[in-house]
Amino acid sequence: MSTTHTTEVINPSVHNDLADLKPEISDLGLRRPDHSKNVIIDWMTTVDHKKIGLMYGAMALFFLLVGGFEALVIRTQLMVPENDLISAQRYNQLFTMHGTTMIFLAIMPLNAAFFNFLVPLQIGARDVAFPRINAFSLWAFVAGALVINFGWLLQALEMFGLFTASGATAGMNDFVPAMGWFGYAPITSTEFTGAGTDFWIMGLQILGVASLSASLNFIVTIINMRAPGMKMMRLPVFTWMTLIVSLLIIFAFPAITVALIQLMFDRVFGTNFFSVGGGGQPILWQHLFWIFGHPEVYILVLPAMGIVSEVLPTFARKPLFGYAIVVFSGAVIGFLGFAVWSHHMFTTGLGKIATAAFSLLTMAIAVPTGVKIFNWVGTLWGGQIRFHAPMIFAIGFVWMFMMGGFSGIMHSSAPADAQQQDSYFVIAHFHYVAIGGILLAIVSGIYYWLPKMIGKMWQGNLNIWVGIFTVVGLNITFFPMHFLGLLGQPRRTHTYLSGFGWESYNMVCTIGSYILAFGVLLLVVDIVRCFRSKQLAGNDPWDARTLEWATSSPPKVYNFAATPIVNARDGFWADKYGPENRKLGEVDESHGIHMPSQSWMPMIASAGFIPLGLGLSLMQAGVPFMGYVAILGLVIIALGISLWALEGPGGYHLHPKKESN
Amino acid sequence: MSQTESHDDGHHGLMVKNKKLLMWLFLGSDCMFFGTLISTHLIYRKLHPEEFDPTQLFSLELTSFSTFILLMSSFLMALAVSAMHKGEMKSFRRNVIGVIFFGLIFLGCQVYEFAHFMHEGLNLDTGTFGSTFYLMTGTHGVHVAVGVFWLISMLFYSQSGKMEAHKSAIDVEAAGLYWHFVDIVWIVIFTVVYLIEFIA
Amino acid sequence: MSDTKHMSELDVLKTENDRYYAFVNLALILAAVTGIELVLVYLPFPSTLIFTVLISLSLFKFIGVIAWFMHLIYDKLILTMAFGTGMVIAFGTYTALLFLLSGEMVAPQEIPGR
Numbered sequence: 001m002s003t004t005h006t007t008e009v010i011n012p013s014v015h016n017d018l019a020d021l022k023p024e025i026s027d028l029g030l031r032r033p034d035h036s037k038n039v040i041i042d043w044m045t046t047v048d049h050k051k052i053g054l055m056y057g058a059m060a061l062f063f064l065l066v067g068g069f070e071a072l073v074i075r076t077q078l079m080v081p082e083n084d085l086i087s088a089q090r091y092n093q094l095f096t097m098h099g100t101t102m103i104f105l106a107i108m109p110l111n112a113a114f115f116n117f118l119v120p121l122q123i124g125a126r127d128v129a130f131p132r133i134n135a136f137s138l139w140a141f142v143a144g145a146l147v148i149n150f151g152w153l154l155q156a157l158e159m160f161g162l163f164t165a166s167g168a169t170a171g172m173n174d175f176v177p178a179m180g181w182f183g184y185a186p187i188t189s190t191e192f193t194g195a196g197t198d199f200w201i202m203g204l205q206i207l208g209v210a211s212l213s214a215s216l217n218f219i220v221t222i223i224n225m226r227a228p229g230m231k232m233m234r235l236p237v238f239t240w241m242t243l244i245v246s247l248l249i250i251f252a253f254p255a256i257t258v259a260l261i262q263l264m265f266d267r268v269f270g271t272n273f274f275s276v277g278g279g280g281q282p283i284l285w286q287h288l289f290w291i292f293g294h295p296e297v298y299i300l301v302l303p304a305m306g307i308v309s310e311v312l313p314t315f316a317r318k319p320l321f322g323y324a325i326v327v328f329s330g331a332v333i334g335f336l337g338f339a340v341w342s343h344h345m346f347t348t349g350l351g352k353i354a355t356a357a358f359s360l361l362t363m364a365i366a367v368p369t370g371v372k373i374f375n376w377v378g379t380l381w382g383g384q385i386r387f388h389a390p391m392i393f394a395i396g397f398v399w400m401f402m403m404g405g406f407s408g409i410m411h412s413s414a415p416a417d418a419q420q421q422d423s424y425f426v427i428a429h430f431h432y433v434a435i436g437g438i439l440l441a442i443v444s445g446i447y448y449w450l451p452k453m454i455g456k457m458w459q460g461n462l463n464i465w466v467g468i469f470t471v472v473g474l475n476i477t478f479f480p481m482h483f484l485g486l487l488g489q490p491r492r493t494h495t496y497l498s499g500f501g502w503e504s505y506n507m508v509c510t511i512g513s514y515i516l517a518f519g520v521l522l523l524v525v526d527i528v529r530c531f532r533s534k535q536l537a538g539n540d541p542w543d544a545r546t547l548e549w550a551t552s553s554p555p556k557v558y559n560f561a562a563t564p565i566v567n568a569r570d571g572f573w574a575d576k577y578g579p580e581n582r583k584l585g586e587v588d589e590s591h592g593i594h595m596p597s598q599s600w601m602p603m604i605a606s607a608g609f610i611p612l613g614l615g616l617s618l619m620q621a622g623v624p625f626m627g628y629v630a631i632l633g634l635v636i637i638a639l640g641i642s643l644w645a646l647e648g649p650g651g652y653h654l655h656p657k658k659e660s661n
Numbered sequence: 662m663s664q665t666e667s668h669d670d671g672h673h674g675l676m677v678k679n680k681k682l683l684m685w686l687f688l689g690s691d692c693m694f695f696g697t698l699i700s701t702h703l704i705y706r707k708l709h710p711e712e713f714d715p716t717q718l719f720s721l722e723l724t725s726f727s728t729f730i731l732l733m734s735s736f737l738m739a740l741a742v743s744a745m746h747k748g749e750m751k752s753f754r755r756n757v758i759g760v761i762f763f764g765l766i767f768l769g770c771q772v773y774e775f776a777h778f779m780h781e782g783l784n785l786d787t788g789t790f791g792s793t794f795y796l797m798t799g800t801h802g803v804h805v806a807v808g809v810f811w812l813i814s815m816l817f818y819s820q821s822g823k824m825e826a827h828k829s830a831i832d833v834e835a836a837g838l839y840w841h842f843v844d845i846v847w848i849v850i851f852t853v854v855y856l857i858e859f860i861a
Numbered sequence: 862m863s864d865t866k867h868m869s870e871l872d873v874l875k876t877e878n879d880r881y882y883a884f885v886n887l888a889l890i891l892a893a894v895t896g897i898e899l900v901l902v903y904l905p906f907p908s909t910l911i912f913t914v915l916i917s918l919s920l921f922k923f924i925g926v927i928a929w930f931m932h933l934i935y936d937k938l939i940l941t942m943a944f945g946t947g948m949v950i951a952f953g954t955y956t957a958l959l960f961l962l963s964g965e966m967v968a969p970q971e972i973p974g975r
Contacts, residue, residue, distance in 0.1 A: 027823070129679045212690065220682050223939065250686060251950050254694035262701065262796065269785050271792035273701065279709050279789040287958055288697060338950055342961070354961055642814070677937050685940045689947025696951035704962045725899045729892055732922075736888035739930040743877045743884070834932075841931045845923050852898070852919040859902040860911050 024597070027648035032597045034652060045598040047131035048557060052138050053116030054453060060109035061524075063145065067101035068520055070094045075477075075513040078506050081498040091494035092178035093155075093196065099181030100200065102434070103300065104207050105145050110442050111303040112141075112211075115218055115242045117453060121548035121555060122236045124227025124564045127596055129220040132644060133213050136602035140210035143606050147613035148203025151176035151196050154621070167622030168267070169194040175621065180492060182289055183263070185274035185282035190267050195621035198267065201260050202613035208253050208260075209609070215246035222246075227547075228587060229566035233327075236546045236570075237320060240327045241306030244334045245299050251338070252295035259288035267620065283348060290341035298337040301401075301433065302330055304441030305372060308394045311444050312376055314544045315391035316383025319570055322375040329368035329375075336365045346414045347421045355414045362412035366405065373402060388542065389463035393444035396471055400436025404429055407482060422492075425485025431478045435516070440470070443523060450530055451537030455553040459533050462526040466519055473516025480505040480512075545573040550584070558595060561656045563587040597650030605640025608633045684835045688842045695846050698800055702793035702854060713790035715858045718781055720774075727770035728851045731805075734763035735844040742837040748826040750819060753833070757816050760840065764809040771802050794854070801850060804843045811836055880935075887929050894918050 023034040033045040043051060074094050077085045086094070116134065120127055128134050154175035157163035165173055172194030179187045179197060188197050222235070222243045235243075262273035263285070272278025274285050313320045320326060342350055342358040350358070376398050385391070407429035411417045420426060443466070451457050484505045489496060496502055540549045550572045551559055565585030568574035574582040612633025619626035705712075741756035775795070785795050815836060818824050898918055901911055928934040933941050 130683070216683055216686050216690075219686055219943075220679050224677065224679055224682060247946065250690040251693050251947055254690055255697050255954075258694060258697035258701070261800075262792075265785070265792065265796060271785050271796070272789050273792055273796075278786065278792070279705070279712060280792075281705075281708065281962070284701065284704065284962065287961065288701075291697075291954055291958070338954060339957075350961060645814075677939055681936075682940065682943065685943045686947075689944045692944070692947040692951045693954075696955050700955035700958055704959060707959065707963060721899060721902070725895055729895050732891045732895065732926075733888065735926060735930050736884060736891075739884045740881070743880060747874055747877050838931055841926055844930075845926045848919055848922045848926070852915055856898055856902050856915055857912070860908045860915075 021652060021654075024650060024652065026597075026650055028643060028646050030647070032647075032650050033600060034598050034650075036598070042598075044603060045135075045600050047127070047135050047596050047598055047602075049116045049120050049127050049131070049134060050453070050555060050557075052134055053113045053118075055138055056109045056116060056141070057113030059142065059145065060106050060113060061527075063101050063105035064110070065520070065524070067098050067106050068517060070098040070101065072513060072517055074098060075510040077494060078496075079510040080507070081503055082495050084495075086494070088494040089174055089178060092180075092492070093174065093176040095492055096177045096180055096200075097149075100148065100177065100204075103181065103296070104204065105148070107300050107434070107438055107442075108207075108211065109141060111245070111300070112137075112214060114238070114303060114307065114442075114445055114449070115214075115246075118449065118548055119218060119221060119239055119242050120225070121551060121559055122239045122546055123222060123225060123230055124547050124560065124566060125221065125225040126559050126563075126593065128217050129225055130217050131596040132599050132602050132649075133217050135599070136606050137210045137214035137217070139603045139606035140206055140213070140609055143609035143613070144203050144206035144210060146610060147206055147617070148177075148199055150614055150617070151199045154195070165194050165621045168620045169198075170622060175199070182293065183285075184289075185263070185266075185280075185285035186276060188263055188267075188285075189275060190620075195617055198264075198617035198620040199613075201264050201267075202617050205257065205260055206609045206613055208257050210606075211249050212253050215249040218242055218246040219250070227563050227566055229585070230571075231566075233324065234566060234569040234571065237309035237323065237326055237330075238303070238306035238546075241302045241309075241330055244330050245302045248295045248299050248302075248334050248337065252292045252299070255288050256292035259285060259292070262288075264616075268616075283345075286345055286348065287341070290344045291338070293344065294341040295334070295337045297430075297433075298334055301438055302334065304397065304401075304438045305330065307441045307445040307448070308376065308397050309372075310546065311390045311394040311448050312379045313570075314448075314542055315386045315388060315394070316380050317386075317543075318379055318383040319545075319573075320375070321378030321381075322371075323569065326372055326375050329371045332368040333365060336361065336368075340365060343412060343414075343417070346417045359412055359414045363409065366409050366412070369405060373398060373405075388447075389458065389467075390444045390448035390542070392463065392467050393440045393447060396467060397437055397441040397444060400440060400471065400474065401433055404432030404434075404437055407432065420485055422490055423485035424481040424489045424491060427491060428478045428481035428485060431474070431481075435470075435474050435478070443470070446523075446527070448542065449548075450527070451541050452548060452551075452553045452555070454531060455537050456530055456533040457535040457537045457541060458526065458530050459535065460529070462522055462529070466522045466526060469515055469519030469522060471519075473512050473514075473519050476512030477509050477516055478512070480508050484509075540572075543576075545570040547572050550575070556656065558593050558654055558656060561593075562589045592653035592655050594651050595654055597652060599644070599647065599650075601640055601644035601647060605637050605644060608636030608638075608640060611636065678831050680831050680835050681838070684838045688838065691842065691846075695797075695801070695849075698793075698797040699849065699853065702797050705789040705793050709789055712788045713783070715790070715794075715855075718778055718783060719855055719858065721855065721859060723770060723774060724851060724855050727767050727774075728847060730763050730770070731767050731844050731847050734760045734767070735841050737763065738837050738840045742830075742834050745826055745830045745833040750824070750826060753826075754816065754819055757812055757819075761809055761812050761816065764805055764812070764840075768802060768805055768809070771798065771805075775799075797854070798850065801843065801846055804846070808836070808840050808843055811839070880929075883929050887925050891922055891925065894922055 021035050023032045023036075026032050033041055036042045036045070043055070046052065073086065074091065077083050077091060116128075152175075154163055155173075158173050158175060165171065165175070168190055172190075172192075174194045174196045177183075177193075177196040177200035179193050179200075183197065183200060187193060222239060226235075262271070265271040266273050266275055266280070272280040274280045274282050276282065309320055309326060340358055340362045342354060343362045346355060346358070380395075407425065411420060411426070411429060447458065447463060484502055487501055487505075489500070489502050489506075496506075537553045539552055541553075542549070547564060547566070548555070550564065563586070564571065565587060567585065568578060568582040571584055575584040610633065611629045615626045615628070615630030615633055619630065737756045737759040741753050741760060744750075744752035744756055775798075783791050783794075785791055815833065818829075898915060901914060901918075904911070927944070933944070
C-alpha cells in the first residue's frame with residue numbers, strides 16, 4: 001500500500017459511516033449515548049482518545065494562561081523594591097498557585113493531550129486499552145482543577161466581607177493555597193494556614209487519581225495494543241517516552257498520595273505525622289514530597305524530549321541518530337530519577353554520606369541527558385534541514401534546555417547548592433528547563449500536530465514572532481535571575497529592600513516577563529488563526545515518518561480503515577520511500593471494526609470528586625454540613641463505578657468504505 | 662503480506678490480558694503506596710522507640726489468628742479463581758462465600774483490636790505511634806473492605822444468571838489478584854509491625 | 862492461567878486440577894510458618910537471629926503467595942516485571958529513607974512535660 005500526497009477534500013459520503021447506526025441498550029437496560037446528534041452530549045460521553053486529547057489540550061492551554069497571569073502579577077509586584085501592589089499573603093497565594101497551576105493544570109495535561117491523541121495512532125491501534133477509564137481520567141482532572149481553584153471564589157467573598165473561616169481554621173482567611181506548591185510542613189498545619197491548604201490537598205489527590213488511571217491505561221495500551229509488526233524497538237520515541245513517563249507516574253504518585261493523606265489527617269484528626277508537638281518530623285514531609293517530586297519533573301520533561309525526538313528527524317529528513325540509545329537514556333533518566341530526591345534538601349542537614357551520595361547520583365543523571373542532546377545534534381548533522389515552525393521550536397528546546405541543564409549541574413554540587421538553595425538561582429534553573437525546555441517543545445508539538453488534529457493548516461509566519469518573543473522574553477526574564485540568586489535574593493519573598501543591588505535586575509526580569517507574555521499571546525492568536533484557516537492540511541503536510549501521518553486529518557473516529565502491519569521503524573516513511581519488503585501491510589478487517597461504546601458513567605463517577613473535595617475543604621473552613629457533602633461525594637463515586645461495571649463495555653461494529661488513501 | 666484477524670478479545674501482542682496487566686501494574690503502584698505507610702511507621706518506631714510499648718497492648722495470639730484467617734481466605738480465593746476457569750459456578754460461589762466470610766472475620770478482628778486499643782488509651786492522635794499504626798492498618802483494612810464489597814457484588818452478579826464463566830473469568834482473576842495482594846501486605850505488616858516488637 | 866484462548870477444555874481442567882495440589886500444599890505451609898513465627902518471638906535466641914529468621918519466613922510467605930496463589934510463576938514474565946519494578950523501587954527508596962532518618966540525624970523529641 002502506498003500513499004499519495006494530494007490534499008483531500010472531505011468526502012461527505014465517507015462521513016455517513018456512523019449516521020445509519022442506532023445506539024444499543026446497555027446491560028443496565030439504558031440506551032448507550034452512542035452516535036448522539038447532540039454535540040455536547042457527544043463530547044461529554046466520548047471515549048474517543050482524540051476528542052479526550054483535544055479537551056485536555058484546551059483546558060491545559062486555558063490554565064497556562066491563568067498561570068501566566070499569576071506570574072505577571074508576581075513580576076509586577078517585584079518590579080521595584082518595597083512595592084505594595086499586592087499584600088504578602090496574596091503574593092504567597094500567587095506563587096503557590098502559579099507553581100501548582102503550571103505543573104499540574106498546564107504542563108501535565110498538555111502532555112496528556114499529546115499522549116491521548118498520538119499514542120494509539122502511533123502504535124496503529126483504534127483506541128486505548130480502557131476507553132472509559134480514559135474518559136474518567138479527563139473528568140477527574142476537571143474535578144481536581146475545580147477543587148484546587150475553588151478557593152479563589154471564597155477569597156473574593158472574604159475580600160468583600162461576605163465570608164470568614166470558622167471551625168478548624170477559625171481566624172485564618174487564606175482560602176487559596178499559600179504555602180508554596182510543595183507545601184512544606186509545618187506551615188501546612190492548621191496552626192499556620194487556613195482552608196487554602198485543604199483545597200490544595202484535596203485538589204492534588206483528585207488530580208493524582210486522574211494521572212494514575214490515565215497512566216495505567218497507557219502502559220497497558222502500549223504493551224498490548226500495538227499493530228502487528230510494531231515491535232517495541234520500532235515504536236516512535238514519543239510513544240516510548242509515554243511508556244516511561246506512565247511508569248514513573250504510577251510509581252511516584254503513591255508517595256505524595258500517602259503524604260497528602262498524612263497531612264490531611266494531621267489537619268482534620270490531629271495526628272502527629274508532621275506535628276512537632278506530638279513527636280512528628282516535618283522533614284519527613286520533605287522526603288516524601290520529593291520522592292514524588294523529583295520523578296515528577298522527569299514526568300514533565302520526558303514527553304517534551306519525545307516530541308523533539310519526533311520533530312527533529314522529520315525536519316532533517318533523517319532518522320533519529322542512535323534510536324536505541326535515546327530510548328535507553330530515557331529509561332535510565334526515569335529510573336535514576338527515583339534515586340536523587342534529596343538534592344532538593346541539601347541544606348537540611350542530611351549528613352555527609354547522604355549528601356555525597358545524592359550529589360553523585362544527580363551528576364550521574366546528567367549523563368543520559370547529555371547523551372540525548374548529542375543524539376539530537378547527530379540527527380541534524382548532515383540532514384536536509386527545513387526551518388518550519390516545529391523545527392524552530394525544537395532547536396530552541398535543545399539550546400534552552402541545555403542552558404537549564406548547566407545551572408542544574410551547578411546545583412548538583414552540594415557546596416555550591418548551599419548558597420543557591422532557596423535563591424533566585426533555582427528559579428532561573430527550573431524556568432529554563434520548564435519554559436525553555438518543556439514549553440518550547442510543547443509549542444513545537446502544537447505546530448507539528450495541530451494540523452493533524454483539526455485538519456487545517458497554519459497561516460502565515462506569525463510563528464517566527466512567537467519564537468522570537470518567547471525565547472527573547474524567556475532569556476531576558478530568567479537569565480538575570482542567575483545573578484540575582486548569586487547576589488543573594490531569596491525566593492518567595494513578596495518584596496525586597498533597596499540597596500542590595502537587586503533593583504535593576506528585577507526591573508529587567510519584569511520587562512522580560514511581559515515580552516514572554518506577549519509571545520504566548522501571539523501563540524494564542526496563531527492557534528485561533530489556524531482554527532479559522534481555510535487551507536486543508538491533508539494527511540501528511542510535513543512529509544513525516546510515523547503512523548499517525550498515514551491517517552486523514554483529522555483522523556476518522558476509527559483511526560485506520562485497516563490496521564496496518566508494520567515492517568520497519570518509522571513505518572510510514574518506509575512505506576513512502578522504502579523497499580517493498582518494508583512497506584506497510586494491511587490486516588483483513590472485512591468482518592468489521594470493533595469500536596468502544598460511549599458512556600455517561602466515567603463522568604458521573606468523577607463528578608463525585610467535586611463534592612468530596614469541596615466538602616472536606618469547606619468543612620475545614622467551618623461551613624456546616626460539609627462532612628455530609630463529602631460523604632455524598634463518596635457515594636456518587638461508588639455509584640458511578642458500580643453502574644460503570646454493570647453497564648458492560650458494549651461496543652459496535654463499523655464497516656468503513658475503502659478510502660482512496 | 663500476512664493477514665491476521667483483529668479481534669477485540671481483550672489481549673493482543675504479548676498475549677497477556679489487558680485487565681490482568683492493568684491489575685498487576687496497579688498492584689506494583691500499591692507497593693509504593695503501602696511502602697510509604699509502613700516505612701513511615703518504621704521510621705517513627707526507630708526515632709522514638711520509648712514513646713510507646715506495644716508489647717503491653719498487642720495480642721500476638723489474636724493477630725496471629727487473623728493473619729491465619731487472611732492466609733486461608735487467600736487459599737479459598739485461589740480455588741475460586743480456579744473454579745471459574747473450569748466453569749464450575751457452584752464451586753466458585755462456595756469458595757467466594759468462604760473468602761467473604763473469612764474477610765469479614767478478619768475485619769471483625771481488626772475492629773475489635775482497634776476498639777480495645779482505643780479503650781486502653783491508644784488513639785489516632787496518641788503521639789506518632791497512634792498516628793502511624795492506625796493509618797497504616799486502617800488503610801489496609803479499607804483495602805480489605807473494598808475487596809469484600811467487590812466480592813459480594815461479584816457473588817450477587819453470579820447469582821443473577823448473567824455471569825458467563827469464560828467471559829467473567831478475567832474479572833474474577835483480577836479480583837483474586839487484588840485480594841492476594843491485600844494478603845501479602847498483611848504478611849509484611851504482621852512481621853514488621855507486630856512480631857518485631859516482641860523480639861526481646 | 863496462561864492466557865491463550867487456544868487451550869482446549871480438557872487442558873484447562875488438567876492445568877487447574879494440577880494446581881489444586883500446589884494451592885493446598887502452600888496453604889498448609891503458610892499456616893505452619895505463621896505458627897512458627899508466633900512461637901519464635903518468645904524463644905530465648907539472640908534477637909538478631911530471630912529478626913533474620915522472621916524476615917526470611919515472611920519473605921517466603923510473600924513470594925509463595927505471589928508465585929502460586931497469584932499465578933505469577935505460571936504467567937508471562939512481563940507481569941513479574943510490572944510488579945517487580947514497583948517492589949524494587951519501593952524497597953530501595955524506603956530502605957534509603959530509613960537510613961536517612963536514623964536517630965543521629967534527627968533532633969531529639971521534645972514532649973512537653975517530660
